[in-house]
Amino acid sequence: MPVSMCVCRLYFSKQSEKCIRCYACRNACPLCYCEVCCVDESQPQWFGKSVALSDTQVFHLMRTYHTAGRCVDCGACVRACPMDIDLRFMNKKIDKDVRELFSYEAGMDPEAPLPLNTFKTDDEDEFIKG
Amino acid sequence: MNNPYLPIKTRIEKVIMETEDRNIKSFELSFINKEDEEKFQYLPGPFAEISIPGKGEAPFGIASSPTEKGVLKFSINRTGLFTEAIHSLEEGDIIGVRGPLGNNYPIEKFENKNVVIVSGGFAFTTLRSLTKYMIHEDNRSRFNNITVIYGARNPGLLLYKDELKEWGKRDDIDLNVTVDAKAPGWDGRVGFVPTVTKEVAPASEDSYVIVCGPPIMIKFTIPVLEELGFPPERIILSLEMRMKCGIGICGRCNIGEKYVCKDGPVFTLAQLNELPGEY
Amino acid sequence: MKEKTIKKNELANFVAGLLSDYQVFAPAKEEESLVLKEMQAEGDIDLDIGVGPVNTKKSIKEFFFPQKERFFSYDLTKPGEMEEPVLSDKKRVIFGVRPCDVNSISVFDAIFTSDQYPDPYYIKRRERTTIVAIGCNKPETTCFCVDTGGGPFSADGSDLLLVDLGDEYLVQVLTEKGETLVNGSSGFSEPKSGVLQKRDGIVEEAQKAIKSDIKIKKVKGWLDNNFDAPFWDTVHEKCIGCGTCTYLCPTCHCFDILDETKGEKGERIRIWDSCMYPQFTLHASGGNPRKSGKERMRQRVMHKFKYFVDNNEMVACTGCGRCVKYCPVNLDIREVLKQIQVS
Ligand SMILES: Cc1cc2nc3c(=O)[nH]c(=O)nc-3n(C[C@H](O)[C@H](O)[C@H](O)COP(=O)(O)OP(=O)(O)OC[C@H]3O[C@@H](n4cnc5c(N)ncnc54)[C@H](O)[C@@H]3O)c2cc1C
Ligand code: SF4
Ligand code: SF4
Ligand code: SF4
Ligand code: SF4
Ligand code: SF4
Ligand code: FES
Numbered sequence: 001m002p003v004s005m006c007v008c009r010l011y012f013s014k015q016s017e018k019c020i021r022c023y024a025c026r027n028a029c030p031l032c033y034c035e036v037c038c039v040d041e042s043q044p045q046w047f048g049k050s051v052a053l054s055d056t057q058v059f060h061l062m063r064t065y066h067t068a069g070r071c072v073d074c075g076a077c078v079r080a081c082p083m084d085i086d087l088r089f090m091n092k093k094i095d096k097d098v099r100e101l102f103s104y105e106a107g108m109d110p111e112a113p114l115p116l117n118t119f120k121t122d123d124e125d126e127f128i129k130g
Numbered sequence: 131m132n133n134p135y136l137p138i139k140t141r142i143e144k145v146i147m148e149t150e151d152r153n154i155k156s157f158e159l160s161f162i163n164k165e166d167e168e169k170f171q172y173l174p175g176p177f178a179e180i181s182i183p184g185k186g187e188a189p190f191g192i193a194s195s196p197t198e199k200g201v202l203k204f205s206i207n208r209t210g211l212f213t214e215a216i217h218s219l220e221e222g223d224i225i226g227v228r229g230p231l232g233n234n235y236p237i238e239k240f241e242n243k244n245v246v247i248v249s250g251g252f253a254f255t256t257l258r259s260l261t262k263y264m265i266h267e268d269n270r271s272r273f274n275n276i277t278v279i280y281g282a283r284n285p286g287l288l289l290y291k292d293e294l295k296e297w298g299k300r301d302d303i304d305l306n307v308t309v310d311a312k313a314p315g316w317d318g319r320v321g322f323v324p325t326v327t328k329e330v331a332p333a334s335e336d337s338y339v340i341v342c343g344p345p346i347m348i349k350f351t352i353p354v355l356e357e358l359g360f361p362p363e364r365i366i367l368s369l370e371m372r373m374k375c376g377i378g379i380c381g382r383c384n385i386g387e388k389y390v391c392k393d394g395p396v397f398t399l400a401q402l403n404e405l406p407g408e409y
Numbered sequence: 410m411k412e413k414t415i416k417k418n419e420l421a422n423f424v425a426g427l428l429s430d431y432q433v434f435a436p437a438k439e440e441e442s443l444v445l446k447e448m449q450a451e452g453d454i455d456l457d458i459g460v461g462p463v464n465t466k467k468s469i470k471e472f473f474f475p476q477k478e479r480f481f482s483y484d485l486t487k488p489g490e491m492e493e494p495v496l497s498d499k500k501r502v503i504f505g506v507r508p509c510d511v512n513s514i515s516v517f518d519a520i521f522t523s524d525q526y527p528d529p530y531y532i533k534r535r536e537r538t539t540i541v542a543i544g545c546n547k548p549e550t551t552c553f554c555v556d557t558g559g560g561p562f563s564a565d566g567s568d569l570l571l572v573d574l575g576d577e578y579l580v581q582v583l584t585e586k587g588e589t590l591v592n593g594s595s596g597f598s599e600p601k602s603g604v605l606q607k608r609d610g611i612v613e614e615a616q617k618a619i620k621s622d623i624k625i626k627k628v629k630g631w632l633d634n635n636f637d638a639p640f641w642d643t644v645h646e647k648c649i650g651c652g653t654c655t656y657l658c659p660t661c662h663c664f665d666i667l668d669e670t671k672g673e674k675g676e677r678i679r680i681w682d683s684c685m686y687p688q689f690t691l692h693a694s695g696g697n698p699r700k701s702g703k704e705r706m707r708q709r710v711m712h713k714f715k716y717f718v719d720n721n722e723m724v725a726c727t728g729c730g731r732c733v734k735y736c737p738v739n740l741d742i743r744e745v746l747k748q749i750q751v752s
Contacts, residue, residue, distance in 0.1 A: 020467070020476065022683075024651035024737045040688055043211055048669045050477040050680045080737035082653045083466070084440060134526045135480045135666070135679070139489050162489075183483035183491075183677070184670045188693075209693050224489035371698070372690050374666045377526040380682070381663030382689050384708075385698075386636075387716040406636040408698045 011089070012057065018083040019056040021049070025087055026063065028080035031070045038062055064090040069098055069116040072107035134377050137181035137226025138166040140202060145221055148205060150286030154252050155217055156193065159202040159225065170230060172196055173237055174259035175368065175396050178229025179376050180204065185215040189373045189391075192230060193255040195262035197269070202227065205289055207252045231376040232395045235260050235340060235366065244275040244332050248351055250323045250343035254280055254289050256368060257342050262293075265303055275332055281308040281323040281347075285316045306330050324350040327358075334359035340366045352399065362400035369395050369409060385409050411582040411591075412600050417457075419596035420578065424504060425451040426594050431539070432501035434472075442466040445503060456505070463549050464729060468659030469510040472503060473517060473534045476656075478679040480666075485673045496533045502590065504541045509552070509729035511542045511566035512559045513659035519721040520662050539586045542567035543578075546611055548618050551730030553743055556623040559727050561615040572608050579608050623746045625714065625724055631749050632715040636707070640752065644745055645706035647738045652683035654732035654742070655709070660725045663689070684708045710745060 023039070026032050038046050039059060047062070048055035073095060077087040098104050102115040140159040148154040161167035173196060179187040194203035208217050219225065235256075245264065249257045257278075264273050278297070282288045288307065297305045308319040308326045319326060323343065331339070339360050341351055348367065355365055371383035371390045378392030386405040388394065415423060427433050428451060435454045437446040443465040448454050481491040514535075521531035544562035545552070554560055564570040568587030572579040579600060582588050591597050655661040665682040669675055682689055685706075690699045699705050717725035726742075733741050 020652075020656050020681075022652040022656045023686075024649070024653045027649040027651045028737050049665070049667065050669065050678060052477065080649075080651070080653075082657060082735035082737070084442065133529050135677075136491065136493070181677075183488075184485055184668055184675055186668045186677075187666060213693075226489075370692070372692050374664070379520050379526065379528070379662070380665070381684060381712075382682070384712075384716065386711075387719040408636075408704065 011086075012060075013053065015085050015087075015089065016053060016056045016060055018085050019051065019060070020083060021051055021056065021059065022082065024080040024082060025077035025085075028076045029067065030074065030076060031067050031072075038066070060087075060090065064094055065116075067091065068094040069104065069106055069114045071095065135228070135375075137179070137187075137228045138170070139163065140166075140225055140227050142219055142221050142223045142225060143201075145219070148289045148291075153208045154205055154287075154289065155208075156203060156205040156289075157216070157219075157225075158194075159204070159227065160200055161202070162224070167200060170202070172230035173234035174263045175234030175256055176230040176232045177256070177376070177395060178202075178204075178227050178231060179373075180216065181226030181228060182212070182215050182219075183226070185212050187226075187228065187374070188212040189231070189376060191253075191256040191259075191368070191395075193258050195259045195266065197263055197266040205252060205255050205258075228376065232391055233393070235368075235396055236398075237263075240264070240338050241272045242274060244277070244337035245273055246327075246331050246337055246339040247276070247278045247280075248323060248327055248339060248341045248343070249279070250281045250347040251283075251287070252289060253342040253344065253368075257340065258290055258293070260340065261297070261303070265297070265300070270302060274336070275304065276302070277304040277306070277330060277332060279306045279308070279323060279327050279330060281310070281321075281326065283310045284313050285309050285318075304330070322350070323347050324354045327351055328354050331355070331358055334361075334364070338364045338366060340368075342368045362403055363398055365399035367397055367399060367402065369397060371409065411588070412605070413580040413582065413591060413597040414574075414577050414600050414604060415580055415596045415598075416577045420456055421452060423594045423596045424448070424456060424502075427502050427590065430500060430593075432499055433504060434501065435504040436465050445469070445472070445506075463545055463547070463552070464507045464510070464731070466731075466735075467657060468513065468729065468731065469503065469506050469540075470513065470517065470659050470662070472538065473514075473531050474521070474662060474664075474681075476681045478530055480677045480679065482674065482676045485670070485675070496530065498533070498537050500537050500539070502539045502541060506540050506542045506567065507545060507729070508542055508559055508561060508563040508565075508567075508570075509554045509727040510659050511540055512554070512563055512727040513729075514540075514566035515723060516660040516717070516721075516725050516727075517662060519723070539569075539590060540567045541569045541571065541587075541590070543571040543573065544612070544615070546573050546615055548615055549730060549734075551733040552619055552728065553621040553623060553730060554728035555616055555619045556621055556625060557724050557726050557728035558625070560612075561619070562612045572611065574604065574607055574611070579604060621743050621747075623743060624750055625746075628714050628746050628749050629718055629724075631752055632711055635752070636711070638752070640748070641703050641707045644748070645702040648685075648702050648706055648740050649738055650685050650687070650702055650705065651737065652681075652685050653735050653737065654740075655683040655685055656681055657731040657735055659727055659729055659731070660713070684712065710742075710749075714746070 047058040071091045098115050104115045139162040142157055143160045144158040146156040148156050177189045177191045179189055181187045190204045193205045194201050206213055206216050247257050297303055308321050312320050339355055369390050373383045373391050374380045376391045378389040383390040385408055433448040434445045436443040437454045445465055479494050481493050521528040548561050564583055568584045570581040582591055663682045664679045666679050668677050691697045713725040
């Protein structure tokens with residue numbers, strides 16, 4: 001495993017450990033608009049509700065992926081979080097990947113298709129053929 | 131110290147499909163440990179948290195009467211995750227129970243009075259317990275006239291059909307079973323519970339009335355009872371709220387300063403009138 | 410009540426002496442905030458708690474009521490079998506707790522030590538804990554403990570209370586547990602003359618620094634009669650319904666009980682929950698008696714300042730100011746109470 005990966009993981013653990021699952025980050029986010037958030041869903045229950053590290057990490061991963069390509073890096077989640085968690089950390093990484101892979105930057109062009117929400121059934125790439 | 135969060139072990143002795151839509155089943159449970167049975171003392175009215183590992187817990191009114199020794203009965207409507215899981219259980223399965231929780235009907239007050247029981251749908255459970263208790267040979271003489279008004283949308287949705295037939299034959303209980311609309315094969319009463327109540331309820335002097343049912347039925351029955359002259363102190367209701375602990379501390383089931391799980395579920399209308407209408 | 414003094418440079422010694430018999434927790438700075446951390450070795454936590462932010466970010470409640478509590482473990486292949494956790498009975502001292510946090514213990518006691526349903530987990534954790542509180546010479550701008558029946562030197566709930574006198578601490582010995590700690594150490598002496606007067610001056614000054622001036626009885630009187638007031642229609646408007654104010658609150662004690670299963674094995678747990686969430690009261694039928702932010706904010710205010718008072722003769726708020734400080738939208742409970750007070 002590359003060294004940077006280890007450091008990232010450690011940092012992610014350190015940040016997630018502080019989380020109290022208050023959901024201020026989610027509720028403050030201008031892009032979270034789901035009627036029932038995946039964390040509140042009970043049928044099925046996607047992940048545990050306690051503050052076990054694995055559960056908080058899954059929560060944060062879900063949040064990151066779910067806002068990827070929509071997150072405009074406004075920082076509302078960071079300001080809302082009472083535990084001073086660096087919530088932009090992962091979003092920034094995904095932003096970077098999305099920019100490099102799809103030349104897309106969220107919030108710049110309202111007409112542009114969302115890179116992680118758009119697919120074509122005749123896409124040549126393998127990933128689509130589930 | 132007793133741990134109020136640990137369920138006791140019971141065994142499912144009997145599963146009865148109650149309704150034609152196959153959504154309500156009754157479960158008769160027996161205690162696995164004798165001490166648990168001795169500790170599980172109740173009068174009609176309370177509920178218990180049924181526990182299935184992996185699925186959690188949910189509150190259900192106790193449908194059995196304390197006069198039915200060694201049996202704990204629940205009638206369960208299939209509505210979601212947990213109730214689905216109970217419905218899939220079979221005779222012989224082990225299941226957890228935490229209770230009895232909450233208060234009971236104020237039975238001492240009913241003594242030497244007429245008692246009217248009004249119920250609709252599957253909310254009849256704890257009222258079955260009450261009826262069964264009052265008409266038991268040890269208790270019947272403590273109460274004057276007993277009138278039961280019980281309604282369902284159609285005959286197929288009535289609970290405890292065999293028992294209702296039996297009660298219908300007795301002359302020490304005035305049983306009025308009604309369905310909302312005419313149905314093939316049904317030669318009983320047709321009409322909504324509030325209307326039937328108006329027709330058959332005895333004079334309100336010296337009478338207590340106990341109402342349990344869906345909110346809509348309660349909403350239309352209360353004015354009828356008030357019209358009949360029942361004062362709010364003698365109108366008794368059993369409430370339902372989202373519950374978890376059942377012991378008044380997890381914080382979710384309060385109406386004003388009262389916790390439905392601990393101070394209820396049984397309240398008089400007079401008590402409820404003092405509380406905010408947040409239910 | 411006995412009173413002793415201890416020189417500041419003796420304090421580290423005193424605490425180090427506890428390490429052989431107790432787990433010791435003390436406030437330590439982590440990034441910008443204070444957390445209660447376990448002392449692993451003598452001196453690894455700087456005990457000069459008078460400096461920096463006054464109170465820890467999370468309250469003391471998680472020592473008695475952790476965010477996750479396991480009731481039992483189960484194995485789906487072995488129906489009816491439950492394995493209960495063995496709770497530690499190792500004695501512990503929590504050091505440097507602020508009065509608003511120790512005061513919250515009486516709220517928890519009222520809930521978790523009732524005769525009818527004593528909570529074994531809470532009681533066990535309480536029994537093994539001794540609390541050394543420290544008064545606040547310099548309250549923060551968010552503090553309003555004076556208004557809720559406590560104060561920057563309120564001792565209720567602690568075993569020892571320290572008062573910072575500059576070069577020494579005055580130590581109020583409040584319980585037998587506290588006395589045991591003091592007796593086990595040689596660093597304590599009798600207060601010299603003038604020390605108590607000095608203390609009184611510090612207490613008075615700190616109390617004066619808290620200027621919120623909320624009349625809790627007046628608030629209760631209004632709440633008693635105004636469940637349906639139009640006030641509730643607007644007061645919640647900027648609230649985003651997160652649980653921050655309740656999770657960080659030292660008195661909030663609401664919880665959920667649920668099962669978590671992985672494969673065949675799982676556990677029944679209790680986790681913190683909050684009346685600020687819509688799911689809290691959501692019925693299986695889909696109905697919800699507290700369906701909007703209005704009802705939920707009303708519940709929070711009513712519960713803390715009316716319902717809890719009706720049932721337990723105390724407010725469920727110690728004025729610690731955490732909800733004021735950490736609310737992401739600056740919904741200041743003091744402002745809410747003041748608006749009520751002038752209504
Ligand atoms: C005092 C009382 C007596 C009752 N008596 C009876 C009776 O005799 N017969 C009867 O049929 N019913 C009775 N009920 C109603 C019964 O408790 C509910 O129908 C039952 O809880 C529904 O559970 P469910 O799992 O099927 O529904 P679901 O909606 O699937 O709920 C699943 C489980 O998860 C919980 N849950 C649901 N959503 C969430 C969420 N977002 N977050 C966390 N947890 C969640 C629920 O509390 C439940 O434990 C009674 C209720 C009360 C309060
Ligand atoms: S706001 Fe912070 S503490 Fe709250 S859930 Fe989000 S990351 Fe966790
Ligand atoms: S912390 Fe503020 S925004 Fe969050 S629920 Fe409490 S009052 Fe509302
Ligand atoms: S309500 Fe706010 S000020 Fe009061 S104890 Fe809770 S967090 Fe502290
Ligand atoms: S009801 Fe709300 S305010 Fe009261 S203790 Fe529970 S979470 Fe806190
Ligand atoms: S609220 Fe009072 S006791 Fe709490 S930290 Fe502030 S001054 Fe100290
Ligand atoms: S169910 Fe927990 S308080 Fe009523």
